[in-house]
Amino acid sequence: MGTGRLEAFSDGVLAIIITIMVLELDRPHGNDWHALSASATSFVTYLLSFVYIGIYWNNHHHLIQLTDRVSGSILWANLHLLFWLSLYPFTTSWMDDTDVATVPVVVYGINLLAAAIAFYVLQMTIMRTEGASSRLRAAIGRDLKGKISPVIYLVGILVTYVTPWLGVALFAVVAVIWLVPDRRMERFIAEHAAAGEVSGR
Numbered sequence: 584m585g586t587g588r589l590e591a592f593s594d595g596v597l598a599i600i601i602t603i604m605v606l607e608l609d610r611p612h613g614n615d616w617h618a619l620s621a622s623a624t625s626f627v628t629y630l631l632s633f634v635y636i637g638i639y640w641n642n643h644h645h646l647i648q649l650t651d652r653v654s655g656s657i658l659w660a661n662l663h664l665l666f667w668l669s670l671y672p673f674t675t676s677w678m679d680d681t682d683v684a685t686v687p688v689v690v691y692g693i694n695l696l697a698a699a700i701a702f703y704v705l706q707m708t709i710m711r712t713e714g715a716s717s718r719l720r721a722a723i724g725r726d727l728k729g730k731i732s733p734v735i736y737l738v739g740i741l742v743t744y745v746t747p748w749l750g751v752a753l754f755a756v757v758a759v760i761w762l763v764p765d766r767r768m769e770r771f772i773a774e775h776a777a778a779g780e781v782s783g784r
Contacts, residue, residue, distance in 0.1 A: 585652070596669065600669055604629055631675075631758060632675040639702065649718045660704050661705055667694060667697045675691065678691045685743055692750060696737065703729060728760055739753030
């Protein structure tokens with residue numbers, strides 16, 4: 584099976600997730616700047632989750648570009664990732680509705696951690712399916728960001744019991760880490776696309 588259908592389905596799910604999140608934004612209850620500022624927490628939590636969805640969409644796109652074929656196990660691993668991402672609107676909304684209370688922030692952190700693990704499982708499934716010749720394996724390399732992110736999530740979950748906003752801050756740090764472009768994968772794709780080995784889609 585080719586990769587086009589999997590990528591199209593995933594893109595559609597991620598688009599729906601973002602749509603649901605924006606619909607959950609807390610609208611100002613008034614018509615002045617004070618009313619708008621009262622919705623600041625809602626916007627901050629939405630922005631953080633929006634950035635995370637954008638990061639996953641970007642990295643998923645690169646992942647699929649380096650995948651030759653889709654097996655049943657890859658389909659299920661991809662659905663596993665989409666399941667955890669689909670919970671973002673729920674955990675984001677709960678965190679916002681409770682004014683960033685401890686338990687909702689912990690659950691949000693667990694959601695982030697579970698999605699990160701699911702993405703790692705998807706990577707491993709693709710590499711195992713394609714064997715030693717997997718281009719994805721060569722492009723990822725040591726994957727330092729992928730290894731350090733779960734550690735920061737765990738620390739963020741723990742410090743949330745001290746101060747919830749500190750946990751949110753650490754979750755934001757992971758987002759910033761992933762926002763910094765990793766040119767290795769894009770360079771690898773560009774080099775192999777020029778050689779006709781990777782689709783430029």
